[in-house]
Amino acid sequence: MSNNAMAARLAFELVKTACSNCNLRELCLPIGIEPAELKKLDELVSTRRRLRRGDFLYRVGQGFESIYAVRSGFFKTDVMIEDGRDQVTGFQMTGELLGLDGISSEVHTCNAIALEDSEVCAIPFSHLEGLSRQIHTLQHHFHKVMSREIVRDHGVMLLLGTMRAEERLAAFLLNLSQRFKARGYSPAEFNLRMSRDEIGSYLGLKLETVSRAFSRFQEDGLLSVHQKKIRILNTDGLKTLMTHQRG
Amino acid sequence: MSNNAMAARLAFELVKTACSNCNLRELCLPIGIEPAELKKLDELVSTRRRLRRGDFLYRVGQGFESIYAVRSGFFKTDVMIEDGRDQVTGFQMTGELLGLDGISSEVHTCNAIALEDSEVCAIPFSHLEGLSRQIHTLQHHFHKVMSREIVRDHGVMLLLGTMRAEERLAAFLLNLSQRFKARGYSPAEFNLRMSRDEIGSYLGLKLETVSRAFSRFQEDGLLSVHQKKIRILNTDGLKTLMTHQRG
DNA sequence: CGCGCTGTTGAAACTTGTCAAAGTTTGTGG
């Protein structure tokens, strides 16, 4: 075997566990793609990358090359303005994509930080564009993913613009619950990976307000809270609280 | 000429004013596309549509078929939750796209309403996907447009999550100013197309708060305000106000 | 075992929302 061939073989070994036999493919990009096309998709993922808790996946200003699919772990993204104010724009879990913000200007516009030890698949964007010119389903699915992100952002805008503190936290918990459920975990009991401060930043609240809302929910029997361990005791109560308040 | 040929000829006449000689192409999708490819693009725009002030371009729940480019006029988009609360998610002006939210679920997730008499180009989405498989630049540009929308939404989230009322209004006015400027209009003097209530909804404030902020800006010599007619007297003042307040 | 970080709780201050009234502009129909 020539050196080149060996390198190629090696590269193949490295990625051969990619999409086609990844147990996440129902959540990630390959959704709904034909088995035959799935093979092509394997070329797509160039590298895996492991991150420790606290590591940056990418930073504001860094050149954009790839989008990332979370294979395991938990991330947050945040943005900043000059004066130092910042805000968490999202929390990403298994199967969700990171980096879509970088496409517009070829530079990342937010930071992505691992909230626990995590692993991601790096998908070189030019490669993804190339492949989606060949595979309609992939193209369409990618467009849907981007659009879903826009719709999600609109939901957050609604939350930030119209809801009060407790409604925001209820909405947040219900959203998390539902995403855990979609991944086969308990929707009623889970561990928060983020601090009160990070929740507050995401919800446009101060950490004290978040803490008070947690206490209130506990008093009202909606939740049991032990530090980051949450158990939802009354889902409907949370839903009612989220919507039915004020006019 | 056969009937068919005549029909084709007629169809061509109807659309021949499309992209290739539209004076907006620097702002709209065709940006950076080769003249040769521009011809293909002309097929893209299936119809123009005129709307009167107050008309809906599309509504929540309506099936998604096309995205729209604003040719002239001014729009708002808004979302609702069950309990009746709603929020304006954006204002769109000439050259900007509408409808990206509909891709994810094949159904529109917000309302798009004309704030003045307007005209849009309808771009059938399946057609756009087809063409962007052929024209790399179009594909890439479209991805950038979607990504830019995500980045914009993050900016709004930052505004809603971290800024106080006057900062929000300052940011809003500076943003409008800059967009008017980009279209060749005066950045210092313009007419608001939306009501105080709509501004408030977008900024997560009550209309009274918006009104008070306007009055305050006027007292401070930053603006002159006569109903919807705004003149910015001190851009730097607005910028300082937007960022430099609180920690 | 103690130090530091994160979270909780309380009281006061501040910002924005709510309610109400009056002024202004726009649109419609006579």
Add this chain to the structure above:
DNA sequence: CCACAAACTTTGACAAGTTTCAACAGCGCG
């Protein structure tokens, strides 16, 4: 073209919700 109604805006006073500041508790790590 005027008059009147409807819609929108401004302003004030007060209420409510959230932040700020401060103190303290709990947990985890070295």
